[in-house]
Amino acid sequence: MQRHATLNAPPRAEPSPTPRRGSDFSYHRLWRLRDEPLRQSRHNAAAELAPWTGRDLDIIIAPLERAFPGSDSEAEYQAFIHLYNLPDEFVWERERGVTHSFGCQHGEDGRETLWMHFLVEIPRTNSSTPEDRQPEWLKWGFFLTWLPTQRASTYTVALIVFEPPIETLERLLKFVRSPNWTDVTVDPYVLVDIALVSWYHRVDKVAWEVTNLIRNDERDIFGYAQKLQSNEWALDLHQIHTNAKNAIFMLEALDAAIRQVDMALLQHESIRQQGGKLWENTHRLLRHRLELFQSTKLRTTSSQARIKNTIDLAFHINTAHDSRVNLENSQVNLGISQSARLVSVIGLVFLPFGAITSIFGTQFFTPGSQHMDINPDFWVLWVIAIPITLIILAVWRVTERDRARLWRPGRSSLHDGRSLTLVSPRDRNHRSSKGSSMVNETELREISSHQIV
Structure with a gap:
């Protein structure tokens, strides 16, 4: 039997039992028997569900542990766990929200069990404030079990998906409605491949969103680099660091997915002798999924390096802008200090005249009949004040030169010719x-x- 070739491309949207969060969530069940059409049902509680009954393919779409209906969600969750005998490891990992998980168990009756957990951060693309930039987290669980039948090299397969993304639901529906659905009874890893390739399309979409956010940061920072002369701009460092964090989370999700594909390839070897050409085709597709995740990881690694460069450039631009502002402030302060210096020099020049005038205590000019009369002591004032003023200016000048020499010892030694x-x-x-x-x-x-x- 040949595997359907439509799994490599994203399928077209079809009506699907998309789970809804909240108290009105219901279980959806789909099953197939050989030579019979697809059947499905909807249930509002775990008590309405039946255990595995040996159907060739049985799929249950269930909510996450925090979305079970009823007033006592914990009791509902425990009832569902015991009904389908979910492993304790799977339950613990689901409750802990692990980033990466791939587990397998072998039962005494020959039943094989496999489970995976998926987790990825979804950034906010349209956010203007730091509070709106808090990311969302998408997580879902995959539980697969199969039991050998009396027919040669075939299985009865059961699958539980806990609130999967829309990409996974669309691919599952397309597969169970196709004539090739019986492939899963020969190689149950066909469903593992569907889960991984649908997860890749979702993760790759998120990775492109992260790359676009980083590209926008690069464009903004290059625009800011041309506005150093303007004071009407503000560099959003919080957004840049948030996008850097998004890139880190994205790499974490990709590494986890790569580990899952590696483990799927390793465990797939255990049924190699039973699948024939179908096994070979599934194994090659799993290797292709591994390369897809590696490709997205390469792009995300490049984006992470770009955002690091953007952060460095942002700090350099911020430093250059602050330096320019400080330079302008120093120039303003220099002008103020020069004005104060000029006023001080003027006061220094006229200080002796004012002091000597107060000592004389006389009026140097008196109005006459035709012109102003000058007191003879006026000329004595000049004889005394001018030398005193020159002495004060000389002392001030020498003091200024000594202060300048103390602040520039290196330059004086260079002028002296010493090394x-x-x-x-x-x-x-x-x-x-x-x-x-x-x-x-x-x-x-x-x-x-x-x-x-």
């Missing part, structure tokens, strides 16, 4: 072993150079 050489301890010992004459000569040269300066 500084770093000598390692080994070289110092080697030089000292040559004798004290070299040391004395070096000291004399430095003393003479200081005297020349």
Whole structure:
């Protein structure tokens, strides 16, 4: 028997029993028997469900553990677990929300059991505030069991999917409605392949959303790089870091999916002798799913490197913008300090005149009959005030030069023509072993150079 070839491309949307969250959720059951059409039913509680009855293919679509109906959801959940004898490991992993899980069990009656858990973060693409950027998490469970029949190399297969994504539901419905549904009775891993390829299409879609968010951050940061001269912009570092976190979660989900495909390939070897060509086809498809996840991982790894570069560029741009603002502020402060300096110099010039005038305590100008009369002491004022003013200015100038020299010791030593050489301890010992004459000569040269300066 040949496996249907339509699983490689995304199927067209068909009516499906899409589960609904909330108290109105119901179980959906689909089953097939050889030479009979597809049948399905809907149930509102686990008590209405029947245990496995040996149907060739039996599929139950169930809610997650936190979405079971009724006033006592825990009791409903426990009833469902005991009805279909779900392994404790599967239940514990489901309740813990593990990122990656792939388990197998072999029963005493020959029944094989396989389960997987899936988890991925879905980022918010249309968010303007940090509160709106909190991501959502998509998780679902896959539980598969099969039992050998009296017919040669065939099984009765039962599947429970816990609130699967729409991509998985569409592919399952397309498969059970197709003439090739009997392939699963020969190789139950056909359903594993359906789960993995549908999960890939969902994860790849999320990965493209993450890549597009990172591309938008790159475009924004390059635009900000051209606005350093503008004060009317703000760099959203929270959004950039959120997208970097999305890339990290995306890589985690891809690594988990790759591990699941690896384990599926390993466990698929156990039924190699029973499937023939169908087994070969399923095994090759599983290898193809592995390459698909690897391809998406390569793209996401590149996106993560790009967002790291964007973060570095964002901090450099932010630093450059702050430096420009500080430079403008320093220029404004420099202008203010120069104005204050000018006022101080003017006050310094007129301070002696004011002090001497107050000491004289006389009026230098008196109105006359035709012109202003000048007091003879006015000229004495100039004789005393001008020398005092010059002395004060000279002292102030010398003080300013000494302060500038203290703040620039490196430049003064360079102007003096002296150089500084770093000598390692080994070289110092080697030089000292040559004798004290070299040391004395070096000291004399430095003393003479200081005297020349």
